[in-house]
Amino acid sequence: MVRLSPTWENNLKMLKKYQKILCCPDDGANVTLEGNHLECPRCGRRFSIINNNFIEMLPPTFPEWRLSKDNKGNLKTEEGYKDIFDKEFRWYEKPGGWGDLSAANPGYRAFVKSEVERIYEFISPYDEKILADISGGVGNYSIPLSESLKAVFHCELDVESIQTAYHRGKEKNMFFIRTPYLKLPFDSDVFDYVVCTDTLLRGRAHELMLLTEIKRILKNGGRAIVDFHNQRPFYRDRFIRLYNRKEIASLLLDADIKQYEIYPFGYVPSVFVPSEFFYSAMNRIFSFFVPCQRYIVVFSKI
Numbered sequence: 001m002v003r004l005s006p007t008w009e010n011n012l013k014m015l016k017k018y019q020k021i022l023c024c025p026d027d028g029a030n031v032t033l034e035g036n037h038l039e040c041p042r043c044g045r046r047f048s049i050i051n052n053n054f055i056e057m058l059p060p061t062f063p064e065w066r067l068s069k070d071n072k073g074n075l076k077t078e079e080g081y082k083d084i085f086d087k088e089f090r091w092y093e094k095p096g097g098w099g100d101l102s103a104a105n106p107g108y109r110a111f112v113k114s115e116v117e118r119i120y121e122f123i124s125p126y127d128e129k130i131l132a133d134i135s136g137g138v139g140n141y142s143i144p145l146s147e148s149l150k151a152v153f154h155c156e157l158d159v160e161s162i163q164t165a166y167h168r169g170k171e172k173n174m175f176f177i178r179t180p181y182l183k184l185p186f187d188s189d190v191f192d193y194v195v196c197t198d199t200l201l202r203g204r205a206h207e208l209m210l211l212t213e214i215k216r217i218l219k220n221g222g223r224a225i226v227d228f229h230n231q232r233p234f235y236r237d238r239f240i241r242l243y244n245r246k247e248i249a250s251l252l253l254d255a256d257i258k259q260y261e262i263y264p265f266g267y268v269p270s271v272f273v274p275s276e277f278f279y280s281a282m283n284r285i286f287s288f289f290v291p292c293q294r295y296i297v298v299f300s301k302i
Contacts, residue, residue, distance in 0.1 A: 011052035014151055014173065018130070021190040025059035025183055054166050056089055056178040063182035066205040073238030074202045084158050085180060097161025099137030099198075107270025110279030112140050115197065115296070118265060119225050122298050123148060123193055131193040132217060134210075135181045139165030141195055146172045149193070153186075155179050182209050186217045189301075194224040201229050201240045204251065211255040218301045225298050227265070232291045248295060260299035264292035 019033045024040035031038040031047065038047040038055065047057050062085040065078045095102075101109045119141065123131075125148035132153045133142035138161050139154060146152040152174045156162040159178070166176045179185055181199065194214050200207045214224050231242040243251070245262055252260055267286035273279050 010173075015049070015052050015175070018151060018175070021187050022055075022057070023185050023187050025057050025179070025185045030187060051170065053170065053174060054176045054178075057185040058085065058179065059183045059185075062086075063180050063209075065182070065202060066209065067203045068205070071203050071241075074206075074241070077202065077239055081157065081180075087159055089159055089178065092160055092163055095138075095164045095167065097138045097158055097164045098156075099140050099161070100164065101138075101140060105270055105273070106276045107268065107273030107279060110273060110276040111266055111270055111293075113276070114279065114283070115227070115265065116141055116144050118263075118296060119145065119195060120148070122223060122225050125149065129192040130190075131195060132184075132186070132191045134184070134194060134196040134214060135199040136165060136195075137161050137198075139168050141197060142174065143169040143172065145195065146174050149173070151175065153177055153191075155181060155184060157181070182206075182213055184213055184217055188216050189219050191217050192219055192222050194218050194222070196224070196226045198227065200226055201242075203241055207241070207251055208255055211251065211257065215255060215257060215299075215301055220301055223298060223300050225296065227294045227296050230264070230292050230295055232293070243295070245295065248297060252297070252299065257299045259302050260297055263296045263298070264294075265296045266293040267291075269293070 016033060020030060022031050022038060023029060024031055024043060024045060026045055027042050029040050029042035031040050036049055047055050049055050062082045067075050067078060127150055129149050130151045131145060131149050132155060134155050136142045136154045136156050142152050142154040154165050154174055155177045157178060157180050162176055162178050194217060196214060200210060218224055228243045228248055229240050231244045248262060267290055268282045273282055
């Protein structure tokens with residue numbers, strides 16, 4: 001049983017205001033708020049609302065990643081995501097999930113906090129701005145970013161991860177949407193900002209589809225902040241597709257993204273950082289003689 005939070009009435013007001021941007025994942029029709037659920041006026045499908053800010057909105061089938069047959073590592077990952085998609089929703093008592101920093105080393109915790117601070121630099125706080133965090137995990141990015149925005153939509157498929165994010169951020173100005181990221185239940189041209197980290201790493205076709213979906217939900221003049229893992233000597237991971245600047249630029253061009261900037265980010269390997277306190281200084285030193293670990297890409301929809 002989930003207890004209603006003190007912000008119940010505020011969440012309800014927010015949901016009434018923003019329901020118009022939510023769409024049925026079956027047919028794309030705008031849903032309507034009917035008591036304790038959202039309903040599609042076209043197909044009649046209902047989506048239960050928990051505490052006015054947690055909604056499960058899954059399409060009928062899992063959106064395929066269209067990976068090449070030689071991408072064996074991520075073909076296996078895709079099968080895992082399909083199993084997560086098919087998993088029946090239920091509440092967990094134990095926190096955890098993707099991006100859970102309680103089990104991370106000090107270097108990775110500092111990396112995430114540093115990336116959040118970098119993303120802040122690309123956001124202009126304003127009372128009416130809204131943001132979507134795509135594949136948001138346990139909320140390491142969406143929850144702190146919510147402090148500067150009118151509303152944040154945290155999107156995640158994994159049941160354990162989104163529940164952890166919900167319990168961490170349910171008192172805030174946030175909505176939690178359980179959804180696969182290649183078929184988001186949003187109308188087009190609705191978000192001022194879209195954030196997507198550590199997700200554009202499965203394969204070129206997958207990345208192209210995700211960039212296209214991010215661009216679709218972004219307003220004209222809106223801004224998306226995403227990241228890619230950089231190619232670097234001696235680093236290989238069969239589950240992570242690495243990209244250099246030229247490949248990123250080519251991918252953006254194929255997604256019809258013309259206005260963008262690419263920023264190198266993160267130099268010191270997290271395993272070398274003994275404490276979060278030392279991260280910034282070590283990162284500056286490493287930046288002189290090693291390539292960056294990731295590229296942050298900021299693009300606008302025009």
